[in-house]
Structures are given as structure tokens and as C-alpha cells.
Amino acid sequence: MTELTAHAKHLESEEISAFVDGELAAAAADRLGAHLEVCHNCALRVVAVVQLKKATARAGDRYVASPDVLARLSANLGGEGAESPGARRNDRPLRQFSFRPVFRWTALAAAVLLAVVLVGLWGRRQPNALTAELLDQHLAALSSGATPQVLSSDRHTVKPWFQGRLPYSFNLPEPNALPADTVLRGADLAYIEGKPSALLLFSIHKHEVSVFLTKRTDGFNLPEKSVRNGFAMRSVTTAELRLTAISDVNPAELEALVNCLAKVQ
């Protein structure tokens, strides 16, 4: 790595922010990237802004609308007969909108019920296809000819390998924090429905385990617990990630592993 030359200056904070936000033109991003290869200080500044961006996203995401609120808000989206501002609700004297007539609540209830049924029918199909895909990848990892990209039990080797390969990061517990007789074997980069995922390979006793880490916002619809073709599957979510583990090991032990991994995210 060459030293920063005397005439080269450090990056401006605006440049770093724009780079992290993906707002730089390709040529400018390439120039900035070349600078980062030789400037440790600016590289750390970029890392700090990336981490701040993620932390801000987590902190800013704290307000979640309840189903009741969403139902009330979506009732007005149809447009017809929407109440104009200015009327007041009896139970909230300072509010600007009136409540809907009773017959509209009945129509809304019927529409919500229909939507729930349709979503339920659609939802039952999708997880089946997704669990099948994950099981296929687990079986492929088990096959004798498969060699993962990273063969290591050292989390300090496995985790950094994913930098630049995934649009998110994750943590790994220390070896002595893993459940009994559980060992990290290695890792690979998998694709689930076309999206990159970290695939961590463990063994529990003599059973092989695949743990897929995906972004929670990827919207994968997976049940928390399921069994398919004799393989147990456990899926949990953290603030940013979804962790899904598959193995033929005892389901309770599989759950212990995935909970242990979720705890350190």
C-alpha cells in the first residue's frame, strides 16, 4: 500500500456521505475508491459513516403503526366518500375528521376479512417454495463434492470474508458462547430468490447445520418452525436480519443455536 502523497488531501465529509449514500457518479466513486485504497484514515471515516447510517436507520425506525391505525388510514385511500377535514370526532374533540358512517364499517370489515383470507392463501404457498429452496441449498452444502468458500472455525476469518460481498454485516459469537458440542465449520455466499445471503456452516454433534442470514427487509415469508423431509427449520428475526437454520439435528438444539446467533446481532 503506497503512502498518501503530499499533494493528495483527505476526503471532504460531503464526499464521504455521498459515497456512502450511493450518490456519487461512477467516475467520482472510482476516484474516491482509489483514494480509500491508500488512505487508512479516510477508509475508517467511511466505515464510521456506514455504521452511523445503519445505526440511524435502526434508531429512526422506532415508530411502527399498529394494525388499527393502518386499518383506519387505509380506509380512506379508496377516495369515494372520503370525509373532508374539518369535522370532529366525538371522542377526540381537537381532531379534524369525522368518523365514518356505520354502514362503511361493515363494508370495511368485510373487505378486511376477505383480504385476510386471500393473504392467508397466498402466504401458505410462498413459504413452501422458499423452504424448499433453502433445503435444496442445505443439501447441496452437505453433498460430498461441495467445498465452501471459507473453511474455518475462526470467526475472525469467516466474518471479514463477507465484507464487500453482502449489503449488510453480522456478528458471530465467541466459540465458548456457542451451545454445547457446536462448532463453526465454514461459510459460503448463497443466493436466495436472487438476493445474496451469508451461509454459515456449523456442526452440532455429528449433524451438519446450515444457517442463512438475510436482510430482514428482503421480505422472506418463513415460518418460525417447520419440518420438511425430515429436516427441521428454525427462523428468527433481529432488528436487521433474518436467521434461518436447517438441519436434521434435534429441533431444540437447532433452536438453541439460532437463538445464540440472534443474540449477538
Added chain:
Amino acid sequence: MPASLSGQSFEALALPLLPALYRHALWLCRDPFEAEDLIQETIFKSLRAFGSFQQGTNFKAWVFRILRNTFLTSRTAIAAGRTVSLEEHVEESEIPAISLTPEEHLLRLGDQASIQEALDRLSPPLREVLLLCDVEEMKYKDIAEVLNVPLGTVMSRISRARRALFELLHTEFEGKL
């Protein structure tokens, strides 16, 4: 455009945005009832103005702009003086230069509670632009449309917002030692 067709199109565009609209409204209003009222009014105004929306452009930026303008002109926001604070200009001199090393920056980012507190303490204009960028994941040009400011202003505000957050985190960190 027939009323029913325009209603369906508006609903298809707006329904997925309700959680994000509510989240942002709550950041603006800091009260769940006010936030819900704000969104109801925004929906009403957006639906009425939907004929002027150019299909193919960014609907999210369009409706967020209406949300923001509705907030700025709401009785409660004006009464609380919040509109003034949202429109205040953040002077460069208000953000002191800090000499933390990048490593020190990273040390402070592991504490989620501190991040939340720092975000709460950020000035409204800087917090708003950061929320639109990092939480709502809007592009700079869309943020410029929402805030009705030039693109360069968005770039500089985001950079200043992040520097201000680092400074607030530094202050909190030092206070806990």
C-alpha cells in the same frame, strides 16, 4: 381519468407507504393522534391533487412533500412553533469541528440508546434530512423535492447532520465516563 380508476391507482401507490408515512409523521408531530390526523389530511389532499401527479415520477417523494407541507401549515405545528424550527437555517458555525479519530467514532456507535438520544437532540432540519435519507432511503434528488431545496443543500445538510450526530455522541460518551 375516471374517479374510480384514479382512486384505485392512488390506493395502489399509497397503501404500501402508510407505515413510512406514519413513521415520518410521528417524528414530525411527536404525538400519535396528531400523526394520524396529519396523515388523514395528507391522504385527503393527495387524493384531491392526484390528477396533477405525473405518472412515472416518484410518488413517495410527492406524497412526502404533501405530508411535510401539511405539517408546516397545521394549526398545532404553528402553535407549537415547530414549523419555525423545521425551517430554520443551520449555520455551519453551529457544528463545532471535532477532532475524534475514526476509531473513536466507531466506539460510540455500538450504543443504540445513545444513538436514539442523539437523534432526538439533533436540530429538526438536520434530523429531518437524515430520516429521509437513512430511514426512508430516499435519493438526494427526491429529498430535494420533498424539502423544496436545491440538491446541493441536501448534500451539505446530510453531511452536517452526520457530523452533528458524531458530536452529540461524543458529548454523551464523555458524560458517561
